[in-house]
Amino acid sequence: MFNPSVVKALRSLDDWHFEVLRVLEEKMRHYETVPTDVVARETEASKDLTLKRLSTLHRYGLVWAPRGRERGFVLNYNGLDAIALRSVVNRGILVSIGGRIGAGKESEVYEAVTAEEERVAVKFYRMGSRSFKKYKRHRDIALHSHLYMEASRLAAKRELEALQILYPRGIKVPRPIYRNRHLLVTELIRGxxxxxxxxxxxxxxxxxxxxxxxxxxxxxxxxxxxxxxxxxxxxxxxxxxxxxxxxxxxxxxxxxxxxxxxxxxxxxxxxxxxxxxxxxxxxxxxxxxxxxxx
Ligand SMILES: Nc1ncnc2c1ncn2[C@@H]1O[C@H](COP(=O)(O)OP(=O)(O)OP(=O)(O)O)[C@@H](O)[C@H]1O
Ligand SMILES: [Mg+2]
CATH class of the missing domain: 1.10.510.10 (Transferase(Phosphotransferase) domain 1)
Structure with a gap:
């Protein structure tokens, strides 16, 4: 099954929580940890309300505060999964996500169902996430997580490019369907x-x-x-x-x-x-x- 806390977040969090996640995603390029003030300003909400939203996201395991809450927050892969999945659902690409069908060095692959009821494969890139477990240098890695996430996005983009060149020429690769951020939807190969x-x-x-x-x-x-x-x-x-x-x-x-x-x-x-x-x-x-x- 897909990460239960991400699924739960998708079911129960409102638009504003996702707006906060999107602001973190964007601002992580410029801040080591994104201060609550910045999030409040960008979402046009009070600091109290913003802190409440961030605490909820923290409780759901979608964000981290590697230097303590006062210094601000960063998105982790759960948070990135949540915004990417919400996008593909809102755009009418996917309707549900199922069990894991594969895992590699830098990715996890899940089965999912599209609006046309086609069963497809969804690859989530997870650059750097192995080092989290391996070295237990949680904090150091969290502080660089935007670089890993950027690498994951790029990998998904590059893979889509290859499939878009190869598939139309009749080369046996999965049919590319859609990409959002670090997530790539393709034909499911039952083999x-x-x-x-x-x-x-x-x-x-x-x-x-x-x-x-x-x-x-x-x-x-x-x-x-x-x-x-x-x-x-x-x-x-x-x-x-x-x-x-x-x-x-x-x-x-x-x-x-x-x-x-x-x-x-x-x-x-x-x-x-x-x-x-x-x-x-x-x-x-x-x-x-x-x-x-x-
Ligand atoms: N389109 C697909 N249909 C069915 N199964 C798939 C599909 N794509 C991937 N898989 C399964 O998931 C596994 C991992 O996928 P893939 O090889 O694409 O990534 P990876 O090995 O994590 O890549 P990396 O080289 O980054 O480690 C595959 O070995 C395969 O079993
Ligand atoms: Mg592989």
Whole structure:
């Protein structure tokens, strides 16, 4: 289930609380912690009322006061999730959010339902949030959280850009639907991560599909840079594959694009050899990838 305190906040907080969150989001670019006075001024409310709203948001776990309440507040990822989700709901994109279907180094992926009753995937970027748990330097990190949130927003934006280039060209990636802040809505792929697959009927054919998509992505102007069996989704029934996870892509004119492409290909080949005991011969590789790629 999605974070209960965020869900509860979406159900019970009013427009003014969200206005306060939006002001924090905006002002965090300029203040280490946003003073209550600033929030009061921006929302045209009294200081008392503003402090009350901030206390409520604090109780819901959507904001932090890393230097004490007197010094002001910052938004955390719960708060950012709340404003982003409210936006996608208000714009009529999503109607509900369900269980978690995946998690990576810097993100969490949930299932959701759109207004057209389509089940979709929603990826929430969480740059920096791991360091919160790891180092327990809560305060230091909270003071820089706007930088992490900015990085998360950028990652979602970059991933959307890649999907918008690739999907219309028929390359097997999830259909992009919508982005808001650090949140990206795409088609839900009902398959399994290739990394979890133990055996397939025709490994040669499967490998060819993965490599052909990679080459076509390269020709379309996109090198994934993080491809591995974890970022390939396999559909056992149809034998189809989808390539996911594109925030760190580069264009082929990037100085080390060819190096990244080789590394993506080698990751895939390594998996096929180790797990599926399949190694393609050089001629086939050249046939699929072309002289100038491999
Ligand atoms: N469109 C989708 N449909 C179904 N499942 C998905 C979809 N997108 C992601 N997932 C699941 O969520 C997992 C994590 O997603 P993804 O690989 O995009 O992010 P990530 O691994 O967190 O990225 P990062 O490289 O930043 O760590 C995937 O391995 C997959 O199981
Ligand atoms: Mg991944």
């Amino acid at each position: 399994i991560e290739l990394a979890k697959v133990k055996a397939v009927d025709d490994p040669a054919l499967l490998l060819e599909k993965v490599l052909r998509n990679l080459v076509e992505a390269f020709r379309a102007g996109v090198v994934n840079c993080d491809l591995s069996a974890y970022n390939v989704i396999y559909l056992p029934e149809s034998g189809d594959v989808f390539l996911i996870d594109w925030p760190q892509w580069v264009s082929p004119d990037h100085a080390t694009a060819k190096f990244y492409l080789r590394r993506d290909i080698d990751n895939v080949l390594e998996f096929f050899e180790r797990r599926l005991h399949h190694r393609p011969n050089k001629d086939i590789m050249r046939e699929i990838l072309g002289e100038n790629v491999y």
